[in-house]
Structure formats: structure tokens, C-alpha cells
Amino acid sequence: xxxxxxxxxxxxxxxxxxxxxxxxxxxxxxxxxxxxxxxxxxxxxxxxxxxxxxxxxxxxxxxxxxxxxxxxxxxxxxxxxxxxxxxxxxxxxxxxxxxxxxxxxxxxxxxxxxxxxxxxxxxxxxxxxxxxxxxxxxxxxxxxxxxxxxxxxxxxxxxxxxxxxxxxxxxxxxxxxx
Amino acid sequence: xxxxxxxxxxxxxxxxxxxxxxxxxxxxxxxxxxxxxxxxxxxxxxxxxxxxxxxxxxxxxxxxxxxxxxxxxxxxxxxxxxxxxxxxxxxxxxxxxxxxxxxxxxxxxxxxxxxxxxxxxxxxxxxxxxxxxxxxxxxxxxxxxxxxxxxxxxxxxxxxxxxxxxxxxxxxxxxxxxxxxxxxxxxxxxxxxxxxxxxxxxxxxxxxxxxxxxxxxxxxxxxxxxxxxxxxxxxxxxxxxxxxxxxxxxxxxxxxxxxxxxxxxxxxxxxxxxxxx
Numbered sequence: 008x009x010x011x012x013x014x015x016x017x018x019x020x021x022x023x024x025x026x027x028x029x030x031x032x033x034x035x036x037x038x039x040x041x042x043x044x045x046x047x048x049x050x051x052x053x054x055x056x057x058x059x060x061x062x063x064x065x066x067x068x069x070x071x072x073x074x075x076x077x078x079x080x081x082x083x084x085x086x087x088x089x090x091x092x093x094x095x096x097x098x099x100x101x102x103x104x105x106x107x108x109x110x111x112x113x114x115x116x117x118x119x120x121x122x123x124x125x126x127x128x129x130x131x132x133x134x135x136x137x138x139x140x141x142x143x144x145x146x147x148x149x150x151x152x153x154x155x156x157x158x159x160x161x162x163x164x165x166x167x168x169x170x171x172x173x174x175x176x177x178x179x180x181x182x183x184x185x
Numbered sequence: 186x187x188x189x190x191x192x193x194x195x196x197x198x199x200x201x202x203x204x205x206x207x208x209x210x211x212x213x214x215x216x217x218x219x220x221x222x223x224x225x226x227x228x229x230x231x232x233x234x235x236x237x238x239x240x241x242x243x244x245x246x247x248x249x250x251x252x253x254x255x256x257x258x259x260x261x262x263x264x265x266x267x268x269x270x271x272x273x274x275x276x277x278x279x280x281x282x283x284x285x286x287x288x289x290x291x292x293x294x295x296x297x298x299x300x301x302x303x304x305x306x307x308x309x310x311x312x313x314x315x316x317x318x319x320x321x322x323x324x325x326x327x328x329x330x331x332x333x334x335x336x337x338x339x340x341x342x343x344x345x346x347x348x349x350x351x352x353x354x355x356x357x358x359x360x361x362x363x364x365x366x367x368x369x370x371x372x373x374x375x376x377x378x379x380x381x382x383x384x385x386x387x388x389x390x391x392x393x394x395x396x397x398x399x400x401x402x403x404x405x406x407x408x409x410x411x412x413x414x415x416x417x418x419x420x421x422x423x424x425x426x427x428x429x430x431x432x433x434x435x436x437x438x439x440x441x442x443x444x445x446x447x448x449x450x451x452x453x454x455x456x457x458x459x460x461x462x
Contacts, residue, residue, distance in 0.1 A: 028231065029238040032310055038386065039315050057193035065200045069207075073227040076317045076347060076355055079220040080207030087200040091193065124316060130208055134362015135316045137384035143315045 016165040020067055023047060023158075028074060039143050041150035042116075044071045046158040048086045049115040049151075052093030053102055053159070054166050060090030078130055085123045089115055105156070112155035116148040221332075221348065228350035284451070297407075297420050298337070303454040304328050306336075309353070311450075318361035318385040318447075320344070324455060325352045333415060335408075335456045341421030341444030342366065342408065343453050354455070358447055359422065360385055367414050368406040368422050370394075380406055380422050380441060386448075389423050391439035396430040398437045406441065417458050 023043055031041050047067040052060025068086030072079045093115050100107060120143050127135035151158075210216035306322035313319065324330050326349050336343045336356045344364065348355035357364055364382035368391070369375030379392040391406065404425045410418020423441035430437050 024231075025234060025238055028313070029235055030242055032313060035311075040312075042315070058196045061193065061197045061200050065204065068204075073224050074231070075314045076319045076357065077314050078208050079211040079216075079224070080204045084201060084204035084208065087197060087204060091197045094193070120315075127316060131212060132316075132363065134382065134384055137362045137387070138316055139386075147315075 012165065012167060015167065016063070016162075019161050019165040020047065020070055022161070023067075024070060024074070027071075036146045036150075037139075037142050039139065039146040042120075042147045043151065043154060043158070044068075044082070045086075045089070045116050045119045045147060046112060046151050046154060047162065048090030049093050049111050050108060050155070050159045050162040051166065052090040052095075052115075053097050053108060053111055054163055055094065056098065057091045057094030059166070060092075060094035061087040062090070064088070064090030077127060077135070078132060081123065081127055081130065085119055085126060088122065089119050092118070108155040108159040109152045112151040112158075113148050116151040117144045120144045120147055224348060225350040228348075228353055232350075232352060297341070298454070298456065299419075301417060302457040303337075304330060304457060305452060305454050306354075307452055308450045312385070313355075317363075318358040318382065319347070320356050320358065320450060320453075322354050322356060322453060322455070323352070325350050325354050327351050328455075329457050330354050330455050331459065333459060335416045335420065335458060336453050337420060337456060338445035338447075338450055338453050340446060341423075342416065343443075343445050343447065343450065345415060346455065356453070358382070358385075359443055360387065360389065360447060366416060366422050367409040367411055369409045370400070370404060370406045371398075375407075375409075377409055377411075378406060378439075388426060389441040389443065391441060392436065394428075394437040394439050396434055396437055398428075400425050400428040400437065400439060402426060402428075405444065413460055415460055417456065 023046075027043050031043060034040055044067060048060055048064025051063035051067075055063065064086030065083045068083030069080070071082040071086070075082065093111050097107060097111060121140065124135045124138065124140055124143075207216065207220075211220050304324050306324040306328075308320050309323050310321035313321065320343075322336070330346060330349055332346055332349055334346045336346060342359055344356045344358040344361070346354050347357045359366060359380070360382045362382050362384050366380045368378050368380050370378055370391075376394075376398070378394050381390050381392060383390055394400070402425055406422045406425070408414065408416040408418060408420040408422060410416070421444040423443050426440050426442050428437050428439045
């Protein structure tokens with residue numbers, strides 16, 4: 008990863024944090040606010056593959072944890088799993104397809120919220136399953152589906168040198184993935 | 186057969202191990218000082234950015250809303266509508282200010298505070314996470330606020346400070362699933378019970394109430410103030426809305442609602458009090 012890429016990605020994460028902590032906190036749909044930070048590991052997984060998705064998910068999760076009252080490190084754990092999972096699931100798909108990011112955002116966000124609540128509950132926070140989980144899943148998934156394409160463009164700009172890590176290493180496999 | 190690189194899996198394994206280590210150390214206290222310090226610094230650093238962006242975004246939002254609303258009406262109607270809206274806004278502002286004044290005045294005369302010192306605070310945000318019932322307030326360490334201090338509203342107990350930065354603090358509401366408050370109920374000296382949160386927007390429950398205890402709806406549970414308790418004595422916590430005993434239960438199943446209206450909090454008071462005070 009080049010210095011330029013680190014700087015661009017830091018800027019992208021900063022923009023997401025600012026939007027999340029200002030605009031999104033004021034938006035309440037059925038008592039639930041959207042969580043656009045979840046989009047970062049999802050689009051990073053699509054663009055950069057499993058390893059970069061996991062790394063970016065971990066880093067952005069730690070940043071999210073700075074502003075949340077939930078256990079420190081939980082967003083990082085779920086973020087790296089999500090980035091890896093999305094990277095792996097989309098590895099053989101046409102990554103330029105316009106529908107890929109919204110679809111991944113819909114499914115990935117739902118999976119993130121359920122895993123977040125379940126892991127939090129396992130890690131000694133049982134109240135995290137005593138929330139309106141269905142409502143949270145619906146609100147976060149739908150808003151992230153809508154915002155997936157602009158998020159994809161921003162992260163694509165940040166990951167200008169996106170590699171093909173995790174893709175099949177034989178010539179035939181690489182060709183197929185591309 | 187294409188071979189797959191092992192690197193992504195190794196990376197994932199390392200990251201998962203790192204995350205689990207951070208969570209464990211934070212929960213066990215080994216890293217808590219560091220993480221709460223970092224969170225505090227991040228909150229302090231981000232506070233001006235948040236204020237600045239809000240100051241920019243709010244007028245734009247109002248402008249866009251106004252454009253959409255008035256875009257299709259004729260000029261005369263626009264003027265009339267604007268006048269009506271202006272009057273409505275003035276009326277709403279007056280009502281809003283009256284409500285703010287009512288809440289602030291009530292905070293000045295909380296009967297259960299006795300001689301305890303307190304700091305008034307404005308609620309700035311309702312919950313940064315959908316998974317926890319918290320509020321953010323605009324006072325922090327610089328105002329004397331410390332971790333675990335009780336927070337009250339004009340009806341009674343609101344919660345407890347769980348995160349403090351220089352100028353802001355986060356309060357865990359008594360409805361949060363992690364909240365547990367030692368209380369007393371019934372005729373003096375009162376029986377002891379623990380009032381637990383069950384999640385945002387849900388009624389509270391009480392533990393340690395023996396089966397067939399005669400409870401009446403509306404009975405108020407107040408903080409127990411036992412030695413080492415997290416809250417001072419006598420703060421109203423919640424009011425009974427229903428109670429019943431199952432056939433084989435050893436405890437009464439009690440449902441309560443908070444005495445403070447947690448859905449419409451604008452101003453609260455942080456009691457400058459700790460368990461060792």
C-alpha cells in the first residue's frame with residue numbers, strides 16, 4: 008500500500024465518520040439510525056478482495072469503536088469478518104457490474120448487524136440481542152443499499168492500486184476472476 | 186484446479202485474533218484505561234468537527250426542505266404560506282422554549298437531591314449505537330463529571346455516566362440491558378430489589394422481589410443507597426405497571442416504567458457523587 012493510498016483511504020474514512028456522526032445520527036427511522044460505516048468493509052471487499060476487505064474492515068471497525076458505547080474491538084472483529092466474507096463471495100463475479108455493490112450492501116449489512124448483536128451477546132453484552140434487531144437490520148440494510156454506489160466510487164478512488172489478493176493464483180483462475 | 190493463496194486466510198486469522206485480544210483486554214480492564222483514554226481523545230478532537238458540520242448542514246437541509254415544499258406554488262401563495270409558517274414557527278419556538286424552561290426549572294428544584302451538588306447538562310445526542318440505550322450530554326471532566334456518576338431528570342433517575350471526555354459525556358440509560366440499579370420499595374425501611382433494563386423502549390424488570398409480594402400499580406422504587414451502592418439514597422427510579430407470580434416462580438414478575446420521561450429528555454443533572462463519597 009502506497010503512502011498516497013493510505014492518505015486517500017484515511018480521507019475516505021474521515022468523510023464517512025463525519026457523515027455518520029453528524030447527519031446519520033440525526034436521521035431516525037423507527038427509532039433507528041443508519042450506519043454507513045458498515046459500507047466500508049463491504050465495498051473494500053468487493054474492490055480489493057478478501058485480504059484487503061478484512062484489513063480495511065478491521066481498521067474502520069476500530070475507528071467506529073472510538074465513537075460507540077459497545078465493547079471496544081467488536082466492530083473491528085465483525086468488520087474484518089464481513090470484509091473477508093464479501094471479498095470471498097464476490098471473487099468470481101464481475102466486479103464492474105452496477106448491481107453488485109447494492110446487492111452486497113443489502114446482504115452484508117444485514118449479516119453485519121445480526122453478527123454484531125450475536126457476538127456482543129456472546130461477549131458478555133446480552134442486552135445487544137434485546138433490541139429491535141429486525142428494525143435495525145431493515146433500516147441499515149436499505150439505507151446502505153441506496154448509498155452503496157457512491158460509497159463504491161469513493162473507496163475505489165481511495166484504493167486506486169487495488170490488488171487481486173486472494174484470487175486464484177493459476178493463470179486460468181486469475182483470468183476467470185478478471 | 187486453481188490454487189488459492191493462503192494469505193487472505195492468514196490475514197483474517199491474525200485480524201480476528203487481534204480483535205478478540207483487544208475485546209478481552211478491554212473487558213478485563215487491562216486495556217480499558219488505554220481504550221477509554223483514546224475514546225476520550227477522539228471525542229474531544231471530533232467535537233468541534235461535529236459542531237462545525239452541523240452548523241453547515243442544518244441550514245442546507247432547511248433550504249432544501251423549503252425548496253421542495255414551496256417549489257410548486259405561485260408567488261402569492263408562497264408569501265402567504267411563508268407568513269403562516271413564520272407564525273407557526275414562532276408558536277412552536279415559544280412552546281419549545283416554554284418546555285425547555287419547564288425542564289430547566291424542574292431541574293433546579295429536584296426534591297430528592299437534598300444537599301448533593303449537581304451540574305446541569307443539555308442532551309446533545311440520543312444514542313450513537315442502535316445496540317445500546319445511551320445519551321450524550323454537553324458536560325465533561327472540565328465540569329467535574331467523572332465515570333459512574335448518577336444522572337437524573339425531573340422525574341427521577343436517568344442513568345449513569347459511562348464515558349467522559351473533556352467537554353462531553355455519555356450516559357447509559359436505566360433502560361439499557363446492562364443497567365442494574367439497587368432499589369427499595371414498600372413501607373420504610375423498605376425491601377430491597379434490583380431494577381434491570383431490558384432494552385431501549387422496553388419496560389424495566391425487577392429482581393429479588395419475593396413471590397406474592399403485595400405490590401400496587403404506581404408504587405415507586407427508589408435507589409437503595411446501600412454502602413458501596415452506585416447511586417445515592419432516595420432517587421425515584423421507576424413505577425410499577427404490572428406484577429404477577431407464576432405458579433412455580435420464587436420471585437414476583439414485576440414490570441416498571443422509568444419515572445423520568447427518557448424519550449423526551451432535553452436537560453438532565455449530573456450528580457457530583459461517587460460510591461465512596
